[in-house]
Amino acid sequence: MHPLVAHHIETLQPYTPGKPIEETEREYGITNVIKLASNENPLGPSPLAIEAIEQAARKVHLYPDGSSYLLIRRLAAFLGVEPSEVFVGNGSNEIIELLIRTFTTPEDDAIIGAGSFLMYKVALQSHGRRIVEVPRRRDYRYDLEAIAAAIKPQTRIIFIANPDNPTGTAVSRAELEAFFERVPKETIIALDEAYFEYVDWPEYPNGLDYFRRIPNLVVIRTYSKIYGLAGIRLGYGVMQARLASYLHRTRMPFNLSSLAQAAGTAALDDVEHVRTTRETTRHGLKYLTAELSKLGIEVPRSHANFVFADLGRPAAPVYEQLLRKGIITRPIPNYGYPNALRITVGLRAHNERLVRELAEILR
Numbered sequence: 001m002h003p004l005v006a007h008h009i010e011t012l013q014p015y016t017p018g019k020p021i022e023e024t025e026r027e028y029g030i031t032n033v034i035k036l037a038s039n040e041n042p043l044g045p046s047p048l049a050i051e052a053i054e055q056a057a058r059k060v061h062l063y064p065d066g067s068s069y070l071l072i073r074r075l076a077a078f079l080g081v082e083p084s085e086v087f088v089g090n091g092s093n094e095i096i097e098l099l100i101r102t103f104t105t106p107e108d109d110a111i112i113g114a115g116s117f118l119m120y121k122v123a124l125q126s127h128g129r130r131i132v133e134v135p136r137r138r139d140y141r142y143d144l145e146a147i148a149a150a151i152k153p154q155t156r157i158i159f160i161a162n163p164d165n166p167t168g169t170a171v172s173r174a175e176l177e178a179f180f181e182r183v184p185k186e187t188i189i190a191l192d193e194a195y196f197e198y199v200d201w202p203e204y205p206n207g208l209d210y211f212r213r214i215p216n217l218v219v220i221r222t223y224s225k226i227y228g229l230a231g232i233r234l235g236y237g238v239m240q241a242r243l244a245s246y247l248h249r250t251r252m253p254f255n256l257s258s259l260a261q262a263a264g265t266a267a268l269d270d271v272e273h274v275r276t277t278r279e280t281t282r283h284g285l286k287y288l289t290a291e292l293s294k295l296g297i298e299v300p301r302s303h304a305n306f307v308f309a310d311l312g313r314p315a316a317p318v319y320e321q322l323l324r325k326g327i328i329t330r331p332i333p334n335y336g337y338p339n340a341l342r343i344t345v346g347l348r349a350h351n352e353r354l355v356r357e358l359a360e361i362l363r
């Protein structure tokens with residue numbers, strides 16, 4: 001008998017998102033639950049985006065603009081690139097998936113950093129692509145030299161998250177530039193900068209400085225983090241127009257809702273919301289890093305809006321106890337870190353509550 005699905009689908013482990021607040025309150029019979037699990041913006045969405053969504057809601061009987069014309073023009077002006085170099089997607093997740101669908105075949109290999117953002121693996125396996133996982137350095141950072149050394153003639157795509165999820169670590173300009181030199185032009189480099197706006201590090205490379213020179217580079221960003229629009233599903237890629245034109249062939253005709261297009265256009269004007277979010281996150285990140293370290297937890301330097309907390313012992317029971325106290329964090333055994341929790345920086349009161357409860361649990 002022919003199997004219903006191919007082996008790579010049968011064995012595919014689906015992505016497990018962070019536990020929702022409502023589900024936790026229902027399950028544990030508690031209220032006042034806080035979620036520090038999905039790297040969302042604790043300040044909420046951009047108010048300008050909310051207004052734009054409300055306006056756009058009156059027209060949802062119409063199909064959206066399939067070309068996302070206004071959003072793409074606004075983004076291009078904002079980023080200082082050409083509209084033909086911007087591709088928008090239903091979350092950056094869609095772009096990750098489309099890159100695989102468009103630029104790779106079942107005969108090709110893909111390289112990912114071991115223990116990095118799980119969606120790369122899920123999307124690759126759902127297409128039956130061969131995955132080569134390259135171990136990271138001891139300091140949790142991507143090992144770009146080892147990744148370059150792992151490139152084979154059949155390597156068609158390489159995913160690099162910078163900053164990385166779930167470790168929050170980043171690679172420097174010098175490291176990335178040396179890496180670019182070693183990647184053949186027919187191998188797509190997907191440089192995922194989902195946390196770009198949070199980074200405060202002089203050595204951090206801005207992917208947009210390179211894509212004109214590197215024809216195989218795709219820079220991916222999202223509205224889900226600093227813009228607080230995870231629920232609207234909106235991300236974008238910047239790349240040479242030729243690459244973008246191939247993604248336009250394989251995408252669905254209405255991949256962005258009219259609400260997402262309106263929100264994305266308006267959010268770029270909300271400089272104040274971005275500034276407050278960045279400040280709140282930087283304070284919180286400093287606080288969490290210092291306080292967790294005092295508890296004996298190893299926290300690599302994070303450049304994003306979350307910390308990777310290596311508890312040095314199985315994290316699952318600690319996660320469970322935190323849930324009972326109304327705090328949702330993210331256990332990451334499926335990333336290969338059974339001893340770690342990923343904790344999103346929240347509002348000051350959230351961070352303090354987390355530290356207080358965690359100290360009690362670990363005592």
Ligand SMILES: Cc1ncc(COP(=O)(O)O)c(C=O)c1O
Binds near residue numbers: 164
């Ligand atoms: C590295 C990285 N890339 C992409 C995403 C997904 O973003 P989106 O909501 O735009 O699909 C995330 C979200 O957690 C992420 O951490």
